[in-house]
Amino acid sequence: MNTKNYQLGYEEAKIKLPKRDDRFGISIILNNVSDPINVGSFFRLSDNAYLEKIYLCGNTPTPENNKKVKITGKFSKKTTPYTYHENIHDLLDNLENQYDIYIVEITNQSISYFENNFKSNKKIALIFGSESRGVEQSLLDRNYKCIHIPIYGYDYSMNVANSASIIVYEIIRQNTSK
Ligand SMILES: C[S@@+](CC[C@H](N)C(=O)[O-])C[C@H]1O[C@@H](n2cnc3c(N)ncnc32)[C@H](O)[C@@H]1O
Numbered sequence: 001m002n003t004k005n006y007q008l009g010y011e012e013a014k015i016k017l018p019k020r021d022d023r024f025g026i027s028i029i030l031n032n033v034s035d036p037i038n039v040g041s042f043f044r045l046s047d048n049a050y051l052e053k054i055y056l057c058g059n060t061p062t063p064e065n066n067k068k069v070k071i072t073g074k075f076s077k078k079t080t081p082y083t084y085h086e087n088i089h090d091l092l093d094n095l096e097n098q099y100d101i102y103i104v105e106i107t108n109q110s111i112s113y114f115e116n117n118f119k120s121n122k123k124i125a126l127i128f129g130s131e132s133r134g135v136e137q138s139l140l141d142r143n144y145k146c147i148h149i150p151i152y153g154y155d156y157s158m159n160v161a162n163s164a165s166i167i168v169y170e171i172i173r174q175n176t177s178k
Contacts, residue, residue, distance in 0.1 A: 105140070
């Protein structure tokens with residue numbers, strides 16, 4: 001028996017990591033996330049977690065208008081459906097009855113994701129805000145549930161794409177655990 005532990009190459013990893021037939025009913029909504037490297041990271045995450053869709057809104061760069069989104073997202077931009085929407089409020093008006101919509105942001109009303117029950121029969125959409133200004137007030141005024149990730153150090157926020165990875169995999173964990 002081979003007892004040596006070693007990192008799997010691409011072909012071996014493909015065998016070890018079971019693929020899903022259907023996407024998780026989780027979508028990402030990016031409003032004014034301006035750094036193409038962050039946007040590319042969302043594409044990578046959305047492929048890795050086999051998410052339903054990415055909605056790019058406002059001044060968020062797209063794979064078409066910014067080459068860096070393509071590079072960071074590797075081949076993920078080909079595997080994750082996405083659309084661009086200039087006006088996020090029009091988009092939300094259309095999505096509201098199909099999704100449980102959460103705002104991922106630290107607000108005076110947000111609760112820690114540790115305490116949130118994400119189990120749902122509905123699809124889930126997560127809104128993320130700009131790197132410099134966060135989720136804008138007009139979106140907070142829509143009164144969706146706000147969730148945050150606790151910060152234990154001295155800073156007041158984390159990288160937007162990192163925050164998405166934490167929340168997305170927690171939603172998957174809760175909805176796949178028996
Ligand atoms: C860098 S943060 C926003 C910056 C922040 N408003 C500030 O004061 O500088 C960018 C986005 O990442 C997400 N984010 C970052 N840290 C978070 C946390 N601890 N909990 C929830 N969302 C977070 C939110 O969507 C936020 O709008």
